[in-house]
Amino acid sequence: MSCEANPNALQPAITTASPGDTLLVSGTCTGPFTIGKDLTLSGVSGAVLDGKQAGSTVTVGSGAQVHLDHLTLTHGRAASFGGGVNNQGTLTLSRSTVTDNRAPSGPGGGVHNQGTLTVIGSTVRDNYSLGAGGGINNNGRLTVRDSSVFGNSGDNGGGIFNYLAGQTVTVIHSAVHHNTARVRDGGGIGNNLGEVTVSGSAVYGNTAPSGGGIWNGGTLKVTRSKVVGNAATGGPGSGGGIHRAGGTVTLTQSVVRGNTPENCAPLGSVQGCTG
Template sequence: MSRRHVPAVLGLVAGALVAVPAPAAHAATVQVRCSVPDLVAAVDAANSSPGPDTLQLARKCTYTLTAPDPVNPGNGLPVITSEITIDGRGATIRRDERGNKVPKFRILFVGPTGNLTLTRTTISGGFATDCPAFPDPPGLACGGGISNTGTMKVTRSKFIGNTARSDVFAQGGGIDSPGSGSVSETEVTANHVVYSGSEAGGAAAGGAISNDGPLTVTRSRLTGNTATVTKDTQSTAFAAGIISFAETTVEDTVISRNRAFAPGGIARGAVSNGIPVPGRLTVTGGAISDNTSDAPHGVAQGGGIANNGLMTASRVRISGNRAVAQDGTARGGGVRVGPFGTLELTDSHVTGNTADAPNGTAQGGGLYHAGGTTGLGTTTLRENTITHNRAGDGGGIFKASGVLTLNGDVIRDNQPNNCSPAGTVPGCTG
């Protein structure tokens, strides 16, 4: 791969010959033909060269990977170890999924020294078999499309049909980011995170995105992703959209039609927050809509949001979400605030959500507040509308314990009642 260098400039100044030092080399731009060997060679060369490199892929080409990287077989392409921009120009990088003939591997891994900018590229068919950031205990699987332990910036791209599957713990069907990351104007759809083990207490987290490092998601769409666990193992499927284990900001993003499924276990919110205090999940603008947490013979907690840390949300439409548990317990069709959760919800619409548990218990169609005795367990509502939600009890809000306050909120037309138990939410009637 050739690089362009600016030569040293010699000039005459006041009759004297003066040597001007050569400036630093500009970033190299390499045109990558529509060929997997060419793409692999370009990544290898960029990793070994000084300075940043841009790889421009062949416009609308599909690069189909049929074998993993021989050095790091968990990945399709060589590990990103330097500063690289992949400009796809509408290209797709995919794993060949023909039957069982092709090994399972994710598409991209950004190593600790790597700095990847991915733009205008579709990542498809990746299948995580390991978890580079957390190799112990063995058997974890993270990031079907991409795993980032360095720095990652994704713009105007698509992650479609990627999977992280494990018999121990799986996270990040589309994207897993323990490093520093940002995702903007990107579609993350039809990705899957699966716990396939037979032992009790397994988990699948983050059908679209799992985040263990600082992350910002802006103007993106997380749609049609799933989190599932093995039946009757008392395992947890959560965050079919996004799970946050570290500081996270989500802005003007649509999170919709995602599904967590845990028969005989726990199914929890499309947006789930497990960030340790004092970290915070902040959601501004956008919509969390038409998501489902389904746990037949188990517990469904929050169809749209399940918060058990510090969370701030404003100007969000939380609508059409469902917490469903046939012969089980469903709590919080739109939002569930756990015993360690603190939620500040402002200027938002919580409407048309459902908590449904045929032959079981269904509470808090719009919002379920568990409360706690740890100094957390607080929900503060300001100028929201909570309307047309439905549950067995507490169609608008069900408050089990703790502190929940209203400040100019409109709570009406919920079924069978607006707030329950009666008198526990000052300012809410009917």
């Protein structure tokens, strides 16, 4: 499925494909794209899905099981949420890059997840949202494995934001770094009332008014990980590394250090975190 001769060829191919098909994609394909059936898009030789600032670059419909592999998803501009990806189904994003997407009126600059999303061996970088989740806004079930989330900007949850009770984020062997929450909480990761697990990962170089690395109001488990070199700009007590606004924080074989103005706040609220 080549877009080199016809940049607009991919959406018709998606529409006419049978459920379960695999489309091999090459060239730069002009979107935005909507996928409402079980489908795999596999990129060849640097394939690009370009949203052309006309909506979410890719929208995955409820009930669809979709696999996007070896693709760059870029230039999405959502009217409400999910600049790069608006996932309402079950989506696996592997060996791909989500970059330079915007949600100027809502959450999820790179990705807005309302279903089940697995990000493997991929990069989510340099996306922007007016609301939460500059990189990824999660309203469902999210797993990030062997991936990087960096350079994203949102009002809160610059890298990743997890919203309500029952919604889960699992970050495994990944890096969440150099993201910015411009207005409120969680430069790297913001967890409102849900559950976040960080395992074998690094959260570093992120910035927010509160919770430079991680801001937690739900359940946070950090295992064999590092939260280092993050900054909160709200002054003493704003939690450069981890700010525990509520809920529970459990550190296991992890390091929280070199964050400003302190590693964890309120002081003494996170067992095993000092300074």
